[in-house]
Amino acid sequence: MKHEPIPRPAGDTRDHLIVIGNGMAGCRAVEELLARDPARYRVTIFGAEPLVNYNRIMLSPVLAGEKTFDEIVINGRDWYDGNGITLVSGDPIIAIDRDARTVTARSGIVMGYDRLLIATGSDPFIIPVPGKDLPGVISFRDMKDVEHMLAAANRGGSAVVIGGGLLGLEAAHGLSLRGMKVTVLHIMPTLMERQLDEAAGWLLKTALEARGQTILTGADTAAIVGEHHVEAVHLKDGTVIPADLVVMAVGIRPSVALAREAGLDVGRGIRVDDHMVTSDPAVLAVGECVEHDGQVYGLVAPLWDMCRALADGLTDAPSGYRPAATSTKLKVAGLDVFSAGDFSGGDGAEDIVLRDASRGIYKRLVVKDDRIVGAVLYGDTADGGWYFDLLRRGDSVAAIRDALIFGQAFASGGGVADPKAAVAALSDTAEICGCNGVTKGQIVSCIAKGAHSLDTVRATCKASASCGSCTGLVETLLALTLGDEVEAGPKTMCKCTSFGHDDVRREIVAQGMRSIPEVMQRLHWSTPDGCSSCRPALNYYLLCALPGEYVDDQQSRFVNERLHANIQKDGTYSVVPRMWGGLTSPKELRAIADVVEKFDAPMVKVTGGQRLDIFGIRKEDLPAVWADLNAAGMVSGHAYGKSLRTVKTCVGSEWCRFGTQDSTGLGVRIERATWGSWMPHKFKIAVSGCPRNCAEATIKDFGIVCVDSGYELHVGGNGGIKVRVTDLLCKVATEAEAMEMCAAFIQLYREEARYLERTAPWIERVGLAYVQSRLLPDVQARADLAARFVYSQSFSQDDPWAARVAGAEREHHAPMARFQPVGEMA
Amino acid sequence: MIGEWLDIGWADEIPVRGSRTVRVEGGDDIAVFRTGEGKVFALLDRCPHKHGRLSQGIVHGGAVACPLHNWRISLSTGEALGEDKGCTPVVPVKVSGGRVLICRASTLKAAA
Numbered sequence: 001m002k003h004e005p006i007p008r009p010a011g012d013t014r015d016h017l018i019v020i021g022n023g024m025a026g027c028r029a030v031e032e033l034l035a036r037d038p039a040r041y042r043v044t045i046f047g048a049e050p051l052v053n054y055n056r057i058m059l060s061p062v063l064a065g066e067k068t069f070d071e072i073v074i075n076g077r078d079w080y081d082g083n084g085i086t087l088v089s090g091d092p093i094i095a096i097d098r099d100a101r102t103v104t105a106r107s108g109i110v111m112g113y114d115r116l117l118i119a120t121g122s123d124p125f126i127i128p129v130p131g132k133d134l135p136g137v138i139s140f141r142d143m144k145d146v147e148h149m150l151a152a153a154n155r156g157g158s159a160v161v162i163g164g165g166l167l168g169l170e171a172a173h174g175l176s177l178r179g180m181k182v183t184v185l186h187i188m189p190t191l192m193e194r195q196l197d198e199a200a201g202w203l204l205k206t207a208l209e210a211r212g213q214t215i216l217t218g219a220d221t222a223a224i225v226g227e228h229h230v231e232a233v234h235l236k237d238g239t240v241i242p243a244d245l246v247v248m249a250v251g252i253r254p255s256v257a258l259a260r261e262a263g264l265d266v267g268r269g270i271r272v273d274d275h276m277v278t279s280d281p282a283v284l285a286v287g288e289c290v291e292h293d294g295q296v297y298g299l300v301a302p303l304w305d306m307c308r309a310l311a312d313g314l315t316d317a318p319s320g321y322r323p324a325a326t327s328t329k330l331k332v333a334g335l336d337v338f339s340a341g342d343f344s345g346g347d348g349a350e351d352i353v354l355r356d357a358s359r360g361i362y363k364r365l366v367v368k369d370d371r372i373v374g375a376v377l378y379g380d381t382a383d384g385g386w387y388f389d390l391l392r393r394g395d396s397v398a399a400i401r402d403a404l405i406f407g408q409a410f411a412s413g414g415g416v417a418d419p420k421a422a423v424a425a426l427s428d429t430a431e432i433c434g435c436n437g438v439t440k441g442q443i444v445s446c447i448a449k450g451a452h453s454l455d456t457v458r459a460t461c462k463a464s465a466s467c468g469s470c471t472g473l474v475e476t477l478l479a480l481t482l483g484d485e486v487e488a489g490p491k492t493m494c495k496c497t498s499f500g501h502d503d504v505r506r507e508i509v510a511q512g513m514r515s516i517p518e519v520m521q522r523l524h525w526s527t528p529d530g531c532s533s534c535r536p537a538l539n540y541y542l543l544c545a546l547p548g549e550y551v552d553d554q555q556s557r558f559v560n561e562r563l564h565a566n567i568q569k570d571g572t573y574s575v576v577p578r579m580w581g582g583l584t585s586p587k588e589l590r591a592i593a594d595v596v597e598k599f600d601a602p603m604v605k606v607t608g609g610q611r612l613d614i615f616g617i618r619k620e621d622l623p624a625v626w627a628d629l630n631a632a633g634m635v636s637g638h639a640y641g642k643s644l645r646t647v648k649t650c651v652g653s654e655w656c657r658f659g660t661q662d663s664t665g666l667g668v669r670i671e672r673a674t675w676g677s678w679m680p681h682k683f684k685i686a687v688s689g690c691p692r693n694c695a696e697a698t699i700k701d702f703g704i705v706c707v708d709s710g711y712e713l714h715v716g717g718n719g720g721i722k723v724r725v726t727d728l729l730c731k732v733a734t735e736a737e738a739m740e741m742c743a744a745f746i747q748l749y750r751e752e753a754r755y756l757e758r759t760a761p762w763i764e765r766v767g768l769a770y771v772q773s774r775l776l777p778d779v780q781a782r783a784d785l786a787a788r789f790v791y792s793q794s795f796s797q798d799d800p801w802a803a804r805v806a807g808a809e810r811e812h813h814a815p816m817a818r819f820q821p822v823g824e825m826a
Numbered sequence: 827m828i829g830e831w832l833d834i835g836w837a838d839e840i841p842v843r844g845s846r847t848v849r850v851e852g853g854d855d856i857a858v859f860r861t862g863e864g865k866v867f868a869l870l871d872r873c874p875h876k877h878g879r880l881s882q883g884i885v886h887g888g889a890v891a892c893p894l895h896n897w898r899i900s901l902s903t904g905e906a907l908g909e910d911k912g913c914t915p916v917v918p919v920k921v922s923g924g925r926v927l928i929c930r931a932s933t934l935k936a937a938a
């Protein structure tokens with residue numbers, strides 16, 4: 001089978017193996033081959049880089065100043081010489097002639113092979129934005145890139161790293177250690193989203209920000225600009241970030257140009273079989289440039305397995321490559337991040353989550369059929385190797401499941417595998433609650449003195465009352481001390497947490513928490529991203545605590561609030577524009593009539609809230625309907641929201657022979673002041689002009705009944721499932737006082753009621769006397785509440801419809817794609 | 827020949843912990859979801875309970891809560907979770923080079 005256009009060295013009868021690529025996989029393959037049969041092949045390696053074989057993954061420590069280039073060389077000159085390998089470095093192969101079995105290098109060398117091994121690795125992906133070719137814009141792949149970065153860092157200034165994955169963050173870390181002001185742009189909402197879940201991504205972002213880096217998530221690059229050299233990066237949202245250096249680390253693509261040119265079978269990578277043989281039996285390929293069974297790779301562990309399979313095949317002992325799970329660690333000193341396997345959950349998969357806010361730890365194991373299938377560790381990665389080993393071996397963890405999350409030492413510690421026994425074994429002086437410095441002895445004595453529930457323990461000795469990470473330990477102590485007599489505590493928010501609504505709200509404010517992932521981490525949520533009960537509640541609590549600052553999480557809203565319309569049983573929506581105080585005009589009525597006809601709405605109806613409801617609108621048509629209503633001056637009526645619904649009025653003194661005050665005008669003014677506000681539940685107001693109460697003000701959340709001498713203010717009414725007549729809050733003399741009291745009452749309700757608790761059950765729970773004590777005696781306290789309401793309203797009185805009409809969140813309204821099935825089905 | 831997969835767009839057009847729909851003329855829509863971890867799933871956009879639009883629900887973990895009566899439906903099997911019983915047809919989906927592909931045969935079945 002000899003085929004040798006160029007004469008072989010005299011007397012050498014060995015087959016000639018040419019390796020294209022002097023990188024990690026190419027050289028490792030040769031090492032594996034030498035280990036099996038050092039005499040079998042004559043080896044020549046071509047490398048595009050003018051260097052010997054070095055450890056590419058250690059480029060990050062080189063950049064960070066933790067290693068020198070010499071320390072990351074894997075195989076130096078002596079290795080090539082000692083094994084009789086010819087290295088042609090700094091000279092890339094530019095063509096393969098498979099018929100002649102030759103390769104051609106850029107320098108003009110043509111060389112014949114018996115076997116060819118392609119190990120060209122990957123090319124960095126460059127996002128196609130204007131300015132991508134400016135000097136100062138580089139990638140992070142080889143030693144030359146590191147030298148560029150070091151030179152730029154010497155000059156100082158700002159660096160922008162595009163890409164918040166493993167590579168980007170390692171580049172950012174190195175540059176920041178070298179004194180540059182670093183901004184990381186990441187298009188996704190959380191960092192390293194392919195390796196980390198949202199919770200760990202959030203912790204990582206917080207830690208990097210604490211180290212002085214600026215991290216912008218959801219940042220979409222529009223252009224890189226500069227005259228002769230990069231000067232700034234422009235984002236699609238208009239932000240401009242100055243930059244003396246731009247590092248693009250947004251991903252890699254298998255380097256396949258050479259193979260494709262040579263006519264080999266190429267998909268995303270060079271297609272190989274289990275023995276790393278390409279579509280041409282004389283040509284093999286290994287490393288990041290290959291595609292095996294539809295998969296391409298970007299980490300070294302699988303490449304080592306490929307190299308073994310390749311060497312086995314080349315020495316006639318074929319074994320075959322089998323893909324295995326991989327794990328990742330971020331190489332940034334002081335930040336321990338580990339992830340392995342599949343952590344996307346799915347069916348039958350259960351999460352075991354441990355969060356320890358005081359030590360900055362988050363651990364999550366995904367267990368399926370008693371086996372670990374995925375792991376994400378942040379802050380404490382000591383057990384990463386152990387979990388990864390369990391994962392790869394597929395060992396059953398049934399026996400150690402309860403203690404698994406605490407790590408190897410705890411779970412396999414024989415006698416202490418039972419967490420209850422471990423707690424029982426603790427000494428009385430062992431500290432259980434780190435936040436409040438409470439020992440086991442103190443907790444046990446507090447239980448002995450009558451604290452028979454988690455809540456009473458929290459109230460008496462403060463154990464687990466702060467961050468809550470010791471809740472499990474306190475519960476175990478209760479069980480150990482009392483057996484079955486433990487009293488169930490008040491209801492927790494949902495199954496994701498051991499805290500109740502009030503605890504969560506209090507801690508959000510006390511600890512200044514700013515985002516849903518932060519709350520979940522600090523309060524030890526037991527699920528990775530909550531559930532449909534807690535997410536909307538947390539979103540509301542944060543919105544209420546941080547007016548103007550918190551960015552609403554659309555995915556934590558019920559559909560109606562996300563679509564700003566009411567979903568109907570057939571999947572269409574109903575649209576209710578606001579009619580201030582129940583007043584309307586020919587212009588508004590005409591616009592509504594036009595919409596009904598234009599969009600073929602099957603029904604239009606007067607609601608129980610004194611306005612018109614248009615039914616049967618398709619999700620896609622909502623923005624167009626709103627545009628038409630906006631054009632006539634109408635805004636969203638929030639008939640869908642946990643927010644102010646309507647202000648019902650009666651005709652009042654302007655027309656009615658019994659009317660005592662201008663109830664219609666006051667209703668309009670109140671609606672203008674209170675619309676748009678998000679609340680724990682829906683909120684209804686009515687103003688009646690006299691005690692005949694035609695607006696039914698005494699079954700509203702806030703009701704005003706006008707009398708000759710002023711205004712009676714009523715609260716906590718409900719006309720719904722369980723009718724409740726209002727309580728009289730107080731009586732005031734002027735309209736201004738009535739409006740201030742209304743604002744203060746709403747704010748108290750917003751700040752203190754539990755999510756999905758209307759004013760009626762709230763007042764039944766806390767008592768009318770409490771509400772009066774907060775609103776009546778202390779004039780300043782009332783004014784403060786009202787002022788906080790007015791402040792938060794300054795951010796919430798934009799019509800959500802208008803924003804959508806202008807194009808915001810367009811994706812909610814349009815299908816991604818459409819298909820028209822054609823005849824070929826039959 | 828028409829391939830067995832239909833390309834419907836980029837994965838990042840689907841909001842994280844959200845969904846988009848694919849309109850199939852003459853049949854039910856298909857709901858395509860992206861979870862917090864970026865995994866993509868597709869189901870018929872029809873709750874096994876009373877045909878709520880699952881695409882409009884809240885996505886959490888590997889499930890979606892139906893917007894009409896809050897049943898939780900598994901994104902990977904379409905089965906109702908917890909006490910509830912019922913199943914929504916799953917549409918095989920894969921992501922290749924950032925593009926989302928859904929199974930042609932299942933998509934057309936939705937219209938049949």
Ligand code: SRM
Binds near residue numbers: 566607609
């Ligand atoms: C449209 C309307 C019926 C009508 O045609 O008149 C209506 C329709 C719905 N009401 Fe109502 N309620 C309507 C006035 C009322 C009233 C009367 C009123 O406001 O004066 C009440 C009793 C007063 C009260 O709330 O105290 C009322 C008490 C309820 C309740 C029970 C609330 C309670 O606390 O007990 C619910 C269920 C809930 O909110 O959980 C409810 C829920 C609903 C929902 C949102 C059901 C749902 O969750 O999908 C209905 C939405 C239909 C739709 O798609 O538009 N609706 N609902 C009325 C809209 C008023 C408006 O202009 O915004």
Ligand SMILES: Cc1cc2nc3c(=O)[nH]c(=O)nc-3n(C[C@H](O)[C@H](O)[C@H](O)COP(=O)(O)OP(=O)(O)OC[C@H]3O[C@@H](n4cnc5c(N)ncnc54)[C@H](O)[C@@H]3O)c2cc1C
Binds near residue numbers: 297301
């Ligand atoms: C900064 C950095 C940090 C990393 N960290 C990690 C980590 O922590 N863990 C991990 O598992 N992985 C990590 N990786 C990925 C890892 O380095 C790669 O998976 C590995 O190097 C791939 O090996 P390879 O041989 O396929 O490609 P490479 O190592 O890139 O080798 C390919 C070689 O072929 C050469 N070449 C290309 N075309 C030609 C041609 N036509 N002629 C001649 N030569 C050519 C290239 O110049 C290159 O030297 C990191 C990568 C980088 C860049």
Ligand code: SF4
């Ligand atoms: S009374 Fe019942 S059926 Fe009628 S609109 Fe209200 S919720 Fe729907």
Ligand code: FES
Binds near residue numbers: 875892
């Ligand atoms: S239709 Fe989905 S829960 Fe009822």
